[in-house]
Amino acid sequence: MPSSEFTLGANSYGKSGIRLVRVGRESPRHELRDLTVHTALSGDLDATHYTGDNAGVLPTDTQKNTVYALARDGIGTVEAFAERLARHFVDRVPSIGAARVRVEEHAWDRIGEHSFARGDGGERRTTEVVYDGRAATTTSGVRDLLLLNTTDSAFSGFLVDEYTTLPETDDRILATAVTATWDYGTAKPDFDRAFAAARGALMEAFADTYSLSLQQTLYAVGERILKAIPEVAEVRLSMPNRHHYLFDLGRFGLDNPGAVFQAGDLPYGLIEGTVRREAA
Amino acid sequence: MPSSEFTLGANSYGKSGIRLVRVGRESPRHELRDLTVHTALSGDLDATHYTGDNAGVLPTDTQKNTVYALARDGIGTVEAFAERLARHFVDRVPSIGAARVRVEEHAWDRIGEHSFARGDGGERRTTEVVYDGRAATTTSGVRDLLLLNTTDSAFSGFLVDEYTTLPETDDRILATAVTATWDYGTAKPDFDRAFAAARGALMEAFADTYSLSLQQTLYAVGERILKAIPEVAEVRLSMPNRHHYLFDLGRFGLDNPGAVFQAGDLPYGLIEGTVRREAA
Amino acid sequence: MPSSEFTLGANSYGKSGIRLVRVGRESPRHELRDLTVHTALSGDLDATHYTGDNAGVLPTDTQKNTVYALARDGIGTVEAFAERLARHFVDRVPSIGAARVRVEEHAWDRIGEHSFARGDGGERRTTEVVYDGRAATTTSGVRDLLLLNTTDSAFSGFLVDEYTTLPETDDRILATAVTATWDYGTAKPDFDRAFAAARGALMEAFADTYSLSLQQTLYAVGERILKAIPEVAEVRLSMPNRHHYLFDLGRFGLDNPGAVFQAGDLPYGLIEGTVRREAA
């Protein structure tokens, strides 16, 4: 109950990890979509927090049901599906003022008319749509796209202090799991084409760039994504440095000409940055 | 390289997942501290992004070394240790303007003078200190504290629409994994005492509250934490609803008087909210 | 379909990961049991493999239902519950000749009359009962019991070859996540008392032993468990060596008197062995 001392601040509630698979049977060559959906609603929800009066609460179970029901007639792009869901909750439920719907899509490779294969986990295409009753804004991207260059990566000339022991290197493995997000705002480009262009640009930039630092690679990747999707003004990138340590074979009387590496786990470097369409 | 078209926005870099264990051997009754540390630095880092000039880059490997070196003479509270690290990076490294240091502490139970036991994973005490060269602000909390009530939880009177199938219930299991954070700002209370008080208040509020909704429990927990630590103005809580479904034994001619439950995994409800020290 | 060329060999099927929570409401002080159950049935199952004739197949969904139904009136020890389930499947279903039922129990700490807290994941008490229509044999144990000694562990005098670089040490951290199993055969001791005795003996042996190798600790733990539960003839132990590396502070002009360690992740040593009640 509200008191003279305390008050409710920002809040939201929803259903996370809704696992939705949809089969398109329009032809004998079935289509397969595999999504994980997360909903988060906010609005006039003081009563349930203060007194447990749930009259304005659309249960998270209902939110889940809605995701499956609205997939009945097809999904379309993940961006369009997320917006349809967000609009549904805000436009139909008086107590809900805003909805945030996130969707991750897991890709499958076709191996037959109705048969598919894929690796466990891994890369996902992502989107997040926020709708407040007036405008729907869209942010899309990719999560955990694993990339590795076996050469054309150096790291030297860095700041040295009393705790620095890292040797300089002019040839190392550079590996990362890219998470990128970019904002479409209220624009509605061809989302599938834009995603394919952005992902292709990302991979090309990673492969093409002679890297003097992972930061430089990050900036190059961001620039190339912006060039690929003109609708977008800003790209945010998170690139963990999945360290590969050149194994010291000298202790055994062997050289190691960039051949044998120990893949590290923890700790890992984490490089995060934003690239914007705007003169410096 | 900066161009007439693109520019670097917000960015940071650091080392994540630094696993530090420290043994205190001041007496035969050894002390054990087990931390995971994450650093994130920002500042004048345009050059490495634009041209790969790393002269201002303190390597993430050096950041890791620093964490171990500064633990040499003891850790103290996680809050004090995080601040010491943050100040070190900003005060010593000219190119670094701000540091964000996060620490998670894993608790062990003593089983002997120098012997300890604990469960894998699980609850962690957390802190995050941000220092920008002028002020150090501290946010502390707890992650993944698993709590379960077998009764005194109901959920009814909620909004019903065409997709609602959830039955009302006046007695259910309520289970969650609480993540809470609260801001100390620049205050320096007795952090260990404050944490113990907050954690105790959290657990008592969860156990005491007759819950009409998880939102109501969240608010009650937030209020109780604010009462326990007067230095704090705001608590943020994230409480996933770890659903336990009453198993339908009626199909087998059996009743189920709140006895047998199926613990769910995905999807799960996610309730997030803020409680503030301020009249409504 | 069987052919002149190929034939079906050993096989089984069942339901894994059945998450069962049971609340005992006999008094206001509720009891909580939290189990994960796995069933595996075998028998006369050629037809479903060769031709898809499922007349002898009790669906894994039914096996799951059975687990919940048989929990209706209480669980008792995990050993007794596993045996009840195994006997049910073999004695009631003509096509099933043998059942293997595994149960893992997750412990909760009481924090109120009907309130509980626990860490996520971590240690589980385990059992596996195999019943073939004549005899039920029981194997019990513990999984992932994390233990750590800050001293009284050395490792030296080992075999050195051309690839050896490990320095000898007379004082290191010894940490492991013990998985142990022991066989009761067809005996029916007081399973709860036996488990508590075995677990206590395990922890005491770990804490008491001055360890010259993890193998020596393993053997000492096994011996102590056998002393604690006279019904048991053999203990099998799996003890990963969770390496803690003394961090080299000498590079910074600091000593490190057994104080600061880097907890390793991959790779890890894995020591496995059996201790038997029998003169050497």
Place this chain on the structure above:
Amino acid sequence: MPSSEFTLGANSYGKSGIRLVRVGRESPRHELRDLTVHTALSGDLDATHYTGDNAGVLPTDTQKNTVYALARDGIGTVEAFAERLARHFVDRVPSIGAARVRVEEHAWDRIGEHSFARGDGGERRTTEVVYDGRAATTTSGVRDLLLLNTTDSAFSGFLVDEYTTLPETDDRILATAVTATWDYGTAKPDFDRAFAAARGALMEAFADTYSLSLQQTLYAVGERILKAIPEVAEVRLSMPNRHHYLFDLGRFGLDNPGAVFQAGDLPYGLIEGTVRREAA
């Protein structure tokens, strides 16, 4: 120490999770191999267990070093690499009587001359070689190959008892994560060709088979693998049933013609079986 009461039984020790990446730089088109290696040695190891005398113990750290050193001049097939390692330990170290070396290979897709991409986790090619000083036997396979059919799967005519509630279905999604192993014994076929043939046969059999039960699919897959690799006498298959539940849209006045599914997590069916080259 051995006593008149207790004795050491079967035991082994080794290093698990050795992460090895090797770059082949013979041409500008670099080759990339990414392996996780596990070693387990056994032999005359009583002394370290009984008294902590480590004279016969080759440290697990040395085993790790050996894996990297022996990768210096190339890896070849995972089977050949595992055998080289196993023979090294047994043939060079007098106290070691037998070695078991497991290797998992993670595949990467080429996206440039020295650039690669892959999903996180997922399918691995596996092998295990056991060498006892006389013969080396090889078992190979695949782990966690995710496959899904959108149709041509039914499950009906099964045994019904008092706890059966599963409806019969003549059209369902069939999804699984195949783990398969097959024995080459002491034969040395072209391992890469054999693996490719087996994996291709596995996927074809999964896609081709009209499935009346997952057991029938398992048997068909096993038969097809045996046809593809004549050197092999037995295939063992583990196929979790990754349930996809047709979502009940009828509650909302909608039909669901095999379109919308909820992907389940826990519990899951687990079907395991062996197919042998031998007349029934």
